[in-house]
Amino acid sequence: MRATRWKPSSHQSGMKTSSIEVHNLVKRYGEIEAVRGIDLEVQQGEIFGFLGPNGAGKSTTISILATLLKPTSGSASVAGLNVEEDPGGVRARIGLVFQDPSLDDQLTARENLEFHAYLYGLSSSIRRERIDEALAMVELTDRASSPVKTYSGGMKRRLEIARGVLHYPQVLFLDEPTLGLDPQTRARIWEYLHGLRRREAITIFMTTHYMDEAEFCDRIAIIDHGSIVALGTPDQLKAQVGGDIVTVTTDNNAVAAEEIRQMFELEPHVADGALRMEVEDGASFLPLLLRKLSIPVSTVSLSRPSLDTVFIKLTGRTIREEEAGNLDHLRSMASRWGGRRR
Amino acid sequence: MSETALPQVSAGRGAVNVRGASLRAVYIIWYRDVLRYWRDRWRVGASLAQPLLYLVIFGTGLSSSLRGAGTFGNGGSSLSYQQFMFPGIMSMAVLFTAIFGAMSIVWDREFGFLKEVLVAPINRSAVAIGKTLGSTTQAMIQGLIILVLAPFVGVKLTPLLVLEVIPLTFALAFSLSALGVAVGSGIRSIQGFQMVMNFLMMPMFFLSGALFPLSRLPGWMTVLTRLDPAAYGVDPLRRVVLSGSGVPDFIVNGLAITLFGIRLNIAVEELILLGFGFILLAAAIRNFQVRD
Numbered sequence: 001m002r003a004t005r006w007k008p009s010s011h012q013s014g015m016k017t018s019s020i021e022v023h024n025l026v027k028r029y030g031e032i033e034a035v036r037g038i039d040l041e042v043q044q045g046e047i048f049g050f051l052g053p054n055g056a057g058k059s060t061t062i063s064i065l066a067t068l069l070k071p072t073s074g075s076a077s078v079a080g081l082n083v084e085e086d087p088g089g090v091r092a093r094i095g096l097v098f099q100d101p102s103l104d105d106q107l108t109a110r111e112n113l114e115f116h117a118y119l120y121g122l123s124s125s126i127r128r129e130r131i132d133e134a135l136a137m138v139e140l141t142d143r144a145s146s147p148v149k150t151y152s153g154g155m156k157r158r159l160e161i162a163r164g165v166l167h168y169p170q171v172l173f174l175d176e177p178t179l180g181l182d183p184q185t186r187a188r189i190w191e192y193l194h195g196l197r198r199r200e201a202i203t204i205f206m207t208t209h210y211m212d213e214a215e216f217c218d219r220i221a222i223i224d225h226g227s228i229v230a231l232g233t234p235d236q237l238k239a240q241v242g243g244d245i246v247t248v249t250t251d252n253n254a255v256a257a258e259e260i261r262q263m264f265e266l267e268p269h270v271a272d273g274a275l276r277m278e279v280e281d282g283a284s285f286l287p288l289l290l291r292k293l294s295i296p297v298s299t300v301s302l303s304r305p306s307l308d309t310v311f312i313k314l315t316g317r318t319i320r321e322e323e324a325g326n327l328d329h330l331r332s333m334a335s336r337w338g339g340r341r342r
Numbered sequence: 343m344s345e346t347a348l349p350q351v352s353a354g355r356g357a358v359n360v361r362g363a364s365l366r367a368v369y370i371i372w373y374r375d376v377l378r379y380w381r382d383r384w385r386v387g388a389s390l391a392q393p394l395l396y397l398v399i400f401g402t403g404l405s406s407s408l409r410g411a412g413t414f415g416n417g418g419s420s421l422s423y424q425q426f427m428f429p430g431i432m433s434m435a436v437l438f439t440a441i442f443g444a445m446s447i448v449w450d451r452e453f454g455f456l457k458e459v460l461v462a463p464i465n466r467s468a469v470a471i472g473k474t475l476g477s478t479t480q481a482m483i484q485g486l487i488i489l490v491l492a493p494f495v496g497v498k499l500t501p502l503l504v505l506e507v508i509p510l511t512f513a514l515a516f517s518l519s520a521l522g523v524a525v526g527s528g529i530r531s532i533q534g535f536q537m538v539m540n541f542l543m544m545p546m547f548f549l550s551g552a553l554f555p556l557s558r559l560p561g562w563m564t565v566l567t568r569l570d571p572a573a574y575g576v577d578p579l580r581r582v583v584l585s586g587s588g589v590p591d592f593i594v595n596g597l598a599i600t601l602f603g604i605r606l607n608i609a610v611e612e613l614i615l616l617g618f619g620f621i622l623l624a625a626a627i628r629n630f631q632v633r634d
Contacts, residue, residue: 066461092463102454106378118370119462163458 017080019044019171019203020065025074027060034060036226037074042219044170045201047193049217051208051307053315057226058207059099062175065205066096079170092120095169097160099176099207105149109140109159112148113166120167134162138192154185161192165202172196174206178213190216211308220307224315234307241305241313244282248289249274249299256295263292274299367464371472372479375443379480386487389439393431393488397495401427421589424495426597428488429580430552436485436515437550437572441543443477444522448535466630470523474623477519478512485511496587503586510582513612514575517619521571524622527629551576555597571618573599578608 020042027035035057042048050058063069065078067087076083079093103112113131122130135141138158148156157177164172174193178186190213196202206217214220215234222230222237230237250256253275257268260277264285268275279285282302290297379386405423450456459469486508492499525538549563550572559567567573577599584594598605606614 068457068461088463091461096457096461098454098457100454102456102458104374104378104455106381107374111374111377115370115374116458116462118366119459119464121366121463 017044018042019046020048020076020078020205022061022065022076023074025061025064025076026072027057027064027069028072034226035064035071038223038226038228040221040228040231042203042205044203045197046219047197047204047206047217049206049208049214049220050223051211051214051220051311052223053209056223058223059175061223062173062205062207066094066173067091092167093170095164095167095172097157097164097172097174097177099179101156101160103148103156103160103163105151105156106147108145108147109135109151110144112159113163116163116166122167130166134166137165137196138162154181154188157181157185157189158192161189165196168200169202171203171205174204176207176209178208178210186210186213211306211311214307222311222314229314230310237307237310238305241309242278243280243305244278244285245276245303245305245309246279246282246285246289247274247276247301247303248297250293250295250297252295256293256297259293259295260289264289278305364465364468367459367462367468368472368475371459371469372476375446375473375476376479379443379483386483389435389484390487390491392438393435394491396431396434397424397428397491401495421584421593422496425497425584425587425589426555426580427553428492428495428497429583430550430576431491432485432488432511432583433514433550433552433572433576433579434547435488436481436511436575437518437547438543439484440477440481440515440518441522441538443480444473444519445526445529445535445538446477447473447523447526448529448532451530452532460630467627470527470623470626470630474516474519474523474626477522478515481515481519482508482511485515497583498587500586503583506582506586507579510575510579510612513615513619514572514579517571517575517615517622520619520622520626524626524629527626546570546572549573551580551599556599557597568599568601571615571622574606574611574615574618577606578611581608 018041020040022038022040025035025038026033038057038061050061052058060069064071065076065083067083067090070084078090081089081093083090104115107115110131113134114127117127117131132141135144138161140155140159140162143151143155148159151159161174161177164174177193178189181189193204193206194216197204208214217234219231219233220237221228230240232240248256253270253273257270257275260266260268260275264279266277266279268277270276286300286302290300401424408423447456450459460466489499489504489507525542526535529535529538545566549567549570551567552572556564556567556573556577577597580597581594584597585591595605598607599611600606
């Protein structure tokens with residue numbers, strides 16, 4: 001049964017079962033409404049991406065699903081259990097990889113996994129085997145006995161993923177699993193996640209603000225200001241943008257934009273010194289544009305819509321890179337005056 | 343069939359025995375603290391520096407200036423200040439380590455590790471209990487290590503004395519660790535940790551009777567000392583250690599804590615100490631069970 005299975009399926013019951021169900025979920029902090037009535041359903045075995053800028057409500061939603069926060073109103077169930085009625089049951093069936101590191105870096109990788117194995121009640125007969133298997137999955141077997149403080153950021157994240165699946169959860173939550181990692185490491189982590197899903201029909205629910213990663217997901221929800229603004233497969237979402245994206249830079253963008261408006265009845269966006277427009281068929285539009293414009297064109301590019309474009313179209317903004325959190329600052333402070341504890 | 347073969351969605355998968363897990367959790371949380379403590383071995387050695395300073399410099403200085411002004415036994419020289427303060431310094435080591443150890447919760451929270459514990463399918467009381475026991479173990483060891491300094495300050499150690507001292511040190515370590523966990527679980531920032539050090543730990547140390555007897559104090563201070571759980575741990579330790587060193591009973595008993603004019607015996611003091619401990623542990627458990 002190790003067959004490669006791209007689309008989610010439920011070989012067990014023969015019918016689709018949903019791993020996560022969320023109805024009209026709201027979380028309020030005083031005046032601030034972090035999550036404003038979210039509805040979604042994630043099928044078993046699906047990789048579901050939750051995409052949005054900082055402060056959009058991604059982490060809050062994950063925290064509610066993982067029973068770390070109580071919803072203000074609405075309901076959520078994970079692995080068939082209501083998060084408010086049976087938080088213990090939900091916890092036993094989920095794995096979590098947090099946005100911020102949550103390893104004990106004084107301990108070795110193996111010790112961190114042992115700690116986890118005990119917390120999740122794995123019996124001594126399978127503990128060792130599971131730990132070896134998890135270390136092998138993320139290729140950390142060689143370094144299992146080194147203290148985690150000697151690990152690189154990517155290794156730590158891999159270890160956290162190994163820990164998250166150690167107890168064979170039905171649903172794995174990943175909050176920004178690739179944040180701050182270099183492209184090779186990110187690619188590796190995606191390999192693990194896809195491999196994991198192929199082998200285990202595990203449901204993966206992840207947040208990210210890397211647009212290119214969203215394309216690895218089966219389905220994506222785009223969240224902005226606490227609400228879902230779009231939900232679908234990457235292709236469906238791209239289809240919402242319509243045609244191709246043509247970007248040109250000219251010697252005089254203002255004049256060129258006016259000409260385009262009049263001649264082609266298009267509405268070009270001016271951004272970063274370039275004109276950007278959406279057209280049905282970019283390949284045949286471009287020669288026409290170049291011929292008709294009176295202003296010399298310096299660069300031209302033609303692209304298929306990406307999730308980036310979808311995001312800009314839906315929210316009017318681009319997703320910015322995460323800034324270094326307060327925590328990093330604190331961490332360096334703490335190591336200065338409290339170095340003896342860590 | 344166990345679930346070791348092919349990890350597929352099956353009925354048994356993900357079903358964790360919560361009660362069993364909670365017992366294991368207490369163990370592993372305790373074990374992690376002890377392991378980290380053991381890894382930090384130089385600290386165990388370096389931790390002797392502070393008590394040594396107190397015993398040698400502070401102790402010598404104070405006993406020299408007090409000389410002639412009458413020491414503790416009827417003007418006699420049967421009890422030196424260093425002998426007197428020795429159990430106090432042991433208690434100091436226990437107090438500081440217990441509070442510090444328990445306060446590692448604040449660090450765990452700050453560095454994210456606490457999340458790993460809090461999302462686990464275990465009863466939160468396991469976290470409080472495991473943490474208290476971990477801190478108790480460290481504090482006990484730190485306190486008992488001070489015994490190696492005993493010969494230098496005129497305290498005679500016998501195997502029997504050591505056997506008596508162990509449970510007393512445990513009770514003190516346990517109650518103070520429970521206090522640390524109760525306070526630490528409510529603290530959300532490292533700044534708060536500093537406040538606790540300055541406004542809780544140091545006053546507790548000074549009021550515990552570690553450095554001076556609690557018998558001839560002004561009224562307001564007497565009240566404060568009786569509210570200090572550590573006082574009920576320092577006194578039994580002192581009475582046992584001094585008796586064991588051959589200090590006459592009338593001197594030892596004269597040092598005992600009185601409550602409403604009644605001289606407490608060691609058993610009562612220990613009961614009060616453990617009472618504090620269990621109440622504080624209950625508070626710690628409650629703190630951990632609160633969810634936002």
